Structure formats: structure tokens, C-alpha cells
Amino acid sequence: MADIIQLLPDNIANQIAAGEVIQRPASAVKELLENAVDAGATEIKLIIQDAGKSLVQVIDNGKGMSETDARMSFERHATSKIRNIDDLFHIRTMGFRGEALASIAAVAQVELKTKRAEDETGTCIEIENSTVKKQEPVAAANGTSIAMKNLFFNVPARRNFLKSNAAEMRHIVDEFIRVALSFPGIFFSLTSGGQQVFHLEKGSLKQRIVQVLGQHYNARLVTVQEKTDYLNIYGFVGKPDTAKKTRGDQYFFVNNRFIRSAYLNHAVMSAFKEMIPADSFPLYVLFIDLDPTQVDINVHPTKQEIKFEDEKIVYAFVQAAVKHALAQFSITPTLEFDLDPDIQKLDAVNKPFTEDKQEAARSSDLYKNFSQKGQAHFIQPTDKTELKHWKDFFEPGNDQSAVGNRQSAMENSSQGFAGNNGQREEKFESLIDQLKKKADVSEGFSALATRHLPLTIDDNALLFQLHGTWIVAPTSKGFMLIHQQLAHERILYERFAAAANGKNIAAQRSLFPVTLQLSASDAVLLQELTADLNQLGYLIEPFGANAFVIQGTPADVSAGNEKLAIESILEQFKHFSSDLKFSRREKLIRSLAWQQAIKPNTLLTLDEMRGLTTDLFKCAQPNVTAGGNPTYIEFKKDYLEQLFKR
Known part of the structure; x- marks a missing residue:
């Protein structure tokens, strides 16, 4: 053979x-x-x-x-x-x-x-x-x-x-x-x-970062510089207020080679702990220089994944360097003023403040008002104070009338308190009775034979908002707890999905179009999304290098928020960039649904709650969001009775 x-x-x-x-x-x-x-x-x-x-x-x-x-x-x-x-x-x-x-x-x-x-x-x-x-x-x-x-x-x-x-x-x-x-x-x-x-002219690292990532970072970078016998760390991290919801502006370089390292990223994130929200990502451009024998760069065809001989030491150095930088430099927002030369010509600056002038200033009404009665801590004394007998409350005495007055006051107080409690309790009991009656007679939440999902809500149903986040709705078999943001996400997702498939959302043209200037990478991304955004009610046109004009937005985007809306869409879209199972359009629809959904701690009127709940159960799949999170939880009578052992 x-x-x-x-x-x-x-x-x-x-x-x-x-x-x-x-x-x-x-x-x-x-x-x-x-x-x-x-x-x-x-x-x-x-x-x-x-x-x-x-x-x-x-x-x-x-x-x-x-x-x-x-x-x-x-x-x-x-x-x-x-x-x-x-x-x-x-x-x-x-x-x-x-x-x-x-x-x-x-x-x-x-x-x-x-x-x-x-x-x-x-x-x-x-x-x-x-x-x-x-x-x-x-x-x-x-x-x-x-x-x-x-x-x-x-x-x-x-x-x-x-x-x-x-x-x-x-x-x-x-x-x-x-x-x-x-x-x-x-x-x-x-x-x-x-x-x-x-067009990047040669210069310092900070100049290059500002050239590439945007001029708005110029005054918002903190220098990182640590030298040790084992390695050197240098570069910049963004102040906490530059943190974004996506991890786009994060760069690690080892011996000038860009690398990806979840391990070192965790070191930086831990240094920012409690300075930024848990779901935010700080900006950083950090360089690590160390002996090439301590690192293996030949572990991946693209050379973006490397191995350190001692990862724990590198982790500790990176974390300490970033922490030291944030502690050493002021990370609070600051305002920088240029000194006006005209101020130097004023008499108050040029002429000496002699003793005669000081005495004249002290004798003026303006000085006296400012230094005495004008002071925030100054209290004008008065004989009509109501606190002159305050010691009587703490010292035993023989004045029976005083004791009687105090007892009478306490009784009146306790009676008033009890009366208030009784009134509240009565109101609470009547509320429970109303809920019970509504739960018995409401046919709005009739169950589907196949899905066991409620379809509609009775117009007379009594809905409540809990902690500005959940909607409590009675059903014939118990009650529902609806998450208002997730419910709204499902509603918007199906609306946008229908628009992407041909039913365009009407756009409201702006009386004064807004110009949007983006970084080069974001400009390329927005160019890619423009056609889909047009279908969803956003009229966007290119306007020179890395610039766009927002000619119109959907009616529910309030005037003045057009720029913020587009920037939020881009940030949220980049959140999905690593998830290959979604198409570009799917990522965009989910980004828009998340961005425009009602956020927690938003108070809703009864009509708004009823409209939101009604729209939810008109959806093809009302029980979960596009991401798989439940939009509501149903509590049935049988389960509630078990909780109370009835």
C-alpha cells in the first residue's frame, strides 16, 4: 500500500x-x-x-x-x-x-x-x-x-x-x-x-492620547509613574468622572506592545473601587516596561495575549501605581481661570491698605453688618425665648402645676399619636378591602389557556407603584409585581423590531439641527448605523470629518437631548460589540430599548401605569425582555396563603 x-x-x-x-x-x-x-x-x-x-x-x-x-x-x-x-x-x-x-x-x-x-x-x-x-x-x-x-x-x-x-x-x-x-x-x-x-503629529504621550481620544480628556487625565527594580509603570488614567458604561478607552502596553489582559484590567478596576459605579469602566492608557525574559509574547498568533513569569507581582504593582496616582493627584472637578490683566490695574490691588483706610472700613455700616449680624452663625438675643424653663424637664421639683401640665401635654400627645395611628390603620384596612374586592371581581387579568398570562387590565383596577420601580396590579388569582423598566424595554423592543422590518418610526424634524462631533472610531461606528437609525426615527447626516448633523429624532426624545441620545446609543451599542451572536440591527434595537426605557425611581401616574401594563400584555412575548429577564412575577392566592400558613 x-x-x-x-x-x-x-x-x-x-x-x-x-x-x-x-x-x-x-x-x-x-x-x-x-x-x-x-x-x-x-x-x-x-x-x-x-x-x-x-x-x-x-x-x-x-x-x-x-x-x-x-x-x-x-x-x-x-x-x-x-x-x-x-x-x-x-x-x-x-x-x-x-x-x-x-x-x-x-x-x-x-x-x-x-x-x-x-x-x-x-x-x-x-x-x-x-x-x-x-x-x-x-x-x-x-x-x-x-x-x-x-x-x-x-x-x-x-x-x-x-x-x-x-x-x-x-x-x-x-x-x-x-x-x-x-x-x-x-x-x-x-x-x-x-x-x-x-493626522497625528509627534509629541508627548498625553498629547497623543488627547489627539486620539478627544480634546475633552485634556484636563481629566491623572499621571501614573512608578519605577521599581522589577518593572516600570507609566501612563495616564482618567479621573473617575470620565468612566463610561463600556470598556472602550482602555489600553495596556507591555514593552510598547498592545496586549489584552483581563487579569491586569482587574487590577486597575480594583484601584478605582468605590470611586466609580460598579458597572462603569475607567479610561486608562498604561505602559509596563520589564525585562523581556520575564514575559512570553509568543503565545498567540496576534501577539495580543502574553504570559508573565510572575503575574501576581505585576498585578500588585499595577494596582498600587494606579491607587498612588489617584491619591497623589486631585481627582475632584476643578475650574481653571486665566488671570485678567485688567484686574491688576484696580485701586484695590495697586494702592496700599493704610491704617486710616482700615479704620474707615471698620466703622462703616457694611463692615459691621457683615462681621456681626450678617454672620451665618449670629443669633439675635431676645427676652421672649421659649426655652428658659428647659431645665425643669430634667430636674425634680415640687411644682405640682408644672408636673400636671407636663402630664397633660404628654397625654394629649399620646392621644394625638394614637389617633393618627388609628386613622392610618383604618385607611390601610380599607385599602386592603378594596384590593380584595378588586381581586375578586377583576376580569382584566384572565389567564390564557396556553401561557397562563394576563391579557388586559380592568380600567377600574387599582394599581400601585412600589419604591418608584415596581407596579403592583391585582389579578383574579392574586397580584402581579411588574418591573416598570423591564416591561418598557419589552414594549420598545417589539416596537423598534417592527420599525426595522419596514414600519418606520416617524421622525420629528428639529427646528435647529444639532451638530455632533465624535472621535474617529465612534464616527465610523455611527456611519455604520446611520441607515438603521433613520428607520428608527433618527435623521442623521454626515457633516465633514468625524462630524454629523442631527436633523430629526423620534417624538419622545425631548428637544435639547438629541446629542446625549446619540452618544448613549453608541455607548450602549459598543456594550454588545463582543457578542457575535447578534446582528448589527439586533444590537442597535436592544441598545435603543434599554436607553429609552423608563428608569427606576421614576414616578408614574395611574394612567401611565395602566397604559404601560396594557401595552406590555399586547406584546407577542410579554413575560421576558429580549435579554431573557422577567418583566413581572405573579403571586397567586394559594402561594400567599401558604406563606401565612392559612
């Missing part, structure tokens, strides 16, 4: 490797940007077309490559970083495996132009499906330009799995931001479809 095991051809092996390294255009962006950084570039430009599906090009002014190196760079495991096994444990560069260019060349059409400063001409290489199509000398600027065109052109199945352009662009922006934050001393730019998205 013939042998059946054989080596894979190189082109197939390369495509399998590409599946690990290049999963989407953003993967190629990450690898190419890191290569440019390793080349010593001070200026790096990223050019995108069609969200990276048509073109991903990185141009740098680094040291470039010789003709031989340019050809060798596309071979598998060809690297300039590793010479022996010890080098693998002392890695300080970004790329080192030598798989990136080989993987890109296996699934795209690649054009490389590179030139060293000492060479007269550069080298141009064109590769397609791991095969060199052309190699020739070319005039080129110092550095390297590499263009990846038509990603997955030879693997149609992989191309079909790519998301929409807006979704893929969001991933590209994320990768770009991570590399740009790692190296604030390098100029970065990102151009997509001919429009510049980022």
Missing part, C-alpha cells in the same frame, strides 16, 4: 498560515504598521480604500531594504530579529516571526517599493498568490512603501466572511490607534477613501 502522508505544497501552507495571521484587513494593517516602526521610521502613512478590501498601503521613511532583503522578506519565517534561541527570549521589537509578509502575499496582490539611503535606486517587487510576478530597479524615496491589494482575491470563501465596510473600517481604526498610542514620538496619518481620518 502506498504511503499516504505527504508535505503540503508551499502555496497551501502559506494560505493556512495566513488564516492565523491575516484574518481581516485590520490584521494586515497591524503587521505592516509594526514593520514600519521596526524599520526606524519617524513618519508612517496608512492609506485605505474600500475598508482595506481593495487597498491597504503603508508608507514609511525607515531604513529600507536591499534588493536581496526585499525578496527574502516574503519567505516564510524570514526575519531579521532572530539569530539563535536566546534571541527569542530577549525580543524588544514588534514583529519577529517572519510570517506577516508571507501570509499577506499568499492571500493578496502585493507591491513593494523600498530603498536604503546608501543605494542609488530602489527595488520594486510584485507578488501574487505567493508567486513573484515582477522584480526590477525603480526610483523611490528612502524607506518602504508596501501596498496590499484585493485581499482574499484567491480565497473567495474567506472574502465572503468579511463584514460591512463600516465594520471593517472600525477594526482598522482600532489597530491604528493602538500602534499610534504606543509610539507618540512617530508621526502617523490615516487616509480612507481620499479623506484624512487622523
Whole structure:
């Protein structure tokens, strides 16, 4: 029998490797940007077309490559970083495996132009499906330009799995931001479809954070700086008031490499404990520098997951550094004023306050009123005080009239108190009787034969709101406890789902449209959601780079809250971003339902409670929210009687 095991051809092996390294255009962006950084570039430009599906090009002014190196760079495991096994444990560069260019060349059409400063001409290489199509000398600027065109052109199945352009662009922006934050001393730019998205001048880390995440963070960052023999920690955390409901603006870098670590994230969260709500996430951009031998970065194809030799020490240092930073710097809101030069010219500042002027000031009525009667703690004495006999209550005496008066007062007081109690008790008993009668005669909550769910509420049913959160409603078999927020979520979810399927929600056009300025990543996200939001009553139009105009909103969004409503939708939508089982539209509908639902501690009128409950039981599935939480709990008579052992 013939042998059946054989080596894979190189082109197939390369495509399998590409599946690990290049999963989407953003993967190629990450690898190419890191290569440019390793080349010593001070200026790096990223050019995108069609969200990276048509073109991903990185141009740098680094040291470039010789003709031989340019050809060798596309071979598998060809690297300039590793010479022996010890080098693998002392890695300080970004790329080192030598798989990136080989993987890109296996699934795209690649054009490389590179030139060293000492060479007269550069080298141009064109590769397609791991095969060199052309190699020739070319005039080129110092550095390297590499263009990846038509990603997955030879693997149609992989191309079909790519998301929409807006979704893929969001991933590209994320990768770009991570590399740009790692190296604030390098100029970065990102151009997509001919429009510049980022133009990041070289500067300090704080300047880069503000450039990337937004100007509003400028005065809301706290410096973290701790140096130890084992590791150094530096960077910034946001003040507690910058915490968001999503964990978007959180970045950890180990030896300048972006990493994901739930363990270290927990260290930062514990440092913020009791400063922010339990469901909020603080902003942080933190760098950890330590000996490369203490960390293994070669545990995942994307190198975003790493292992520390001693995780507990790193955890303790991170937690202590953040706690120290928050304690050392003022984290309370502050106002900064610029000193007006005109103030310096006033007489009160320029002229001396002599003794004559001091005496004149003291004798003025304004001074006396302010220093005596005007004081907050000053009490004007009076002879008509009602407290002059207060000691009689604590000292035994022979004055029988006083004792009698006190006893009479106490009796009257106790009688009044008892009378009040009796009145309250009588009212409470009559309330119970009403509930009992309503429970006996109400047909509004008749049970379904199949679901055993109430359908409607009697218009005369007596509803109560409990602690501003629950609605108590009587039924023929007991009573119901309805959670007003969760019930409203179910109602809105079904309304929005119907709108998304064709029954558009009417929009109310704004008399004065509102302009909304977003960060680049949020702008890409909103661009992706615009069509769906239009169906749901939000009229939003692009207005330049990272800006939008809100022309209209649903009628239930009050004027002046349009901007906050859109920002809340984006934050809540990002909360679902890691949950792959939901479609984009489903995430948006759930986000809107949560955002617009009545929140706890909102007082409702009887008509509002009745309307909410009626709408709930008109829903196709009234008993649970879209997320699976119960909207109400039913307490039946039999169960209640068991509780009281009746």
C-alpha cells in the first residue's frame, strides 16, 4: 500500500498560515504598521480604500531594504530579529516571526517599493498568490512603501466572511490607534477613501492620547509613574468622572506592545473601587516596561495575549501605581481661570491698605453688618425665648402645676399619636378591602389557556407603584409585581423590531439641527448605523470629518437631548460589540430599548401605569425582555396563603 502522508505544497501552507495571521484587513494593517516602526521610521502613512478590501498601503521613511532583503522578506519565517534561541527570549521589537509578509502575499496582490539611503535606486517587487510576478530597479524615496491589494482575491470563501465596510473600517481604526498610542514620538496619518481620518503629529504621550481620544480628556487625565527594580509603570488614567458604561478607552502596553489582559484590567478596576459605579469602566492608557525574559509574547498568533513569569507581582504593582496616582493627584472637578490683566490695574490691588483706610472700613455700616449680624452663625438675643424653663424637664421639683401640665401635654400627645395611628390603620384596612374586592371581581387579568398570562387590565383596577420601580396590579388569582423598566424595554423592543422590518418610526424634524462631533472610531461606528437609525426615527447626516448633523429624532426624545441620545446609543451599542451572536440591527434595537426605557425611581401616574401594563400584555412575548429577564412575577392566592400558613 502506498504511503499516504505527504508535505503540503508551499502555496497551501502559506494560505493556512495566513488564516492565523491575516484574518481581516485590520490584521494586515497591524503587521505592516509594526514593520514600519521596526524599520526606524519617524513618519508612517496608512492609506485605505474600500475598508482595506481593495487597498491597504503603508508608507514609511525607515531604513529600507536591499534588493536581496526585499525578496527574502516574503519567505516564510524570514526575519531579521532572530539569530539563535536566546534571541527569542530577549525580543524588544514588534514583529519577529517572519510570517506577516508571507501570509499577506499568499492571500493578496502585493507591491513593494523600498530603498536604503546608501543605494542609488530602489527595488520594486510584485507578488501574487505567493508567486513573484515582477522584480526590477525603480526610483523611490528612502524607506518602504508596501501596498496590499484585493485581499482574499484567491480565497473567495474567506472574502465572503468579511463584514460591512463600516465594520471593517472600525477594526482598522482600532489597530491604528493602538500602534499610534504606543509610539507618540512617530508621526502617523490615516487616509480612507481620499479623506484624512487622523493626522497625528509627534509629541508627548498625553498629547497623543488627547489627539486620539478627544480634546475633552485634556484636563481629566491623572499621571501614573512608578519605577521599581522589577518593572516600570507609566501612563495616564482618567479621573473617575470620565468612566463610561463600556470598556472602550482602555489600553495596556507591555514593552510598547498592545496586549489584552483581563487579569491586569482587574487590577486597575480594583484601584478605582468605590470611586466609580460598579458597572462603569475607567479610561486608562498604561505602559509596563520589564525585562523581556520575564514575559512570553509568543503565545498567540496576534501577539495580543502574553504570559508573565510572575503575574501576581505585576498585578500588585499595577494596582498600587494606579491607587498612588489617584491619591497623589486631585481627582475632584476643578475650574481653571486665566488671570485678567485688567484686574491688576484696580485701586484695590495697586494702592496700599493704610491704617486710616482700615479704620474707615471698620466703622462703616457694611463692615459691621457683615462681621456681626450678617454672620451665618449670629443669633439675635431676645427676652421672649421659649426655652428658659428647659431645665425643669430634667430636674425634680415640687411644682405640682408644672408636673400636671407636663402630664397633660404628654397625654394629649399620646392621644394625638394614637389617633393618627388609628386613622392610618383604618385607611390601610380599607385599602386592603378594596384590593380584595378588586381581586375578586377583576376580569382584566384572565389567564390564557396556553401561557397562563394576563391579557388586559380592568380600567377600574387599582394599581400601585412600589419604591418608584415596581407596579403592583391585582389579578383574579392574586397580584402581579411588574418591573416598570423591564416591561418598557419589552414594549420598545417589539416596537423598534417592527420599525426595522419596514414600519418606520416617524421622525420629528428639529427646528435647529444639532451638530455632533465624535472621535474617529465612534464616527465610523455611527456611519455604520446611520441607515438603521433613520428607520428608527433618527435623521442623521454626515457633516465633514468625524462630524454629523442631527436633523430629526423620534417624538419622545425631548428637544435639547438629541446629542446625549446619540452618544448613549453608541455607548450602549459598543456594550454588545463582543457578542457575535447578534446582528448589527439586533444590537442597535436592544441598545435603543434599554436607553429609552423608563428608569427606576421614576414616578408614574395611574394612567401611565395602566397604559404601560396594557401595552406590555399586547406584546407577542410579554413575560421576558429580549435579554431573557422577567418583566413581572405573579403571586397567586394559594402561594400567599401558604406563606401565612392559612
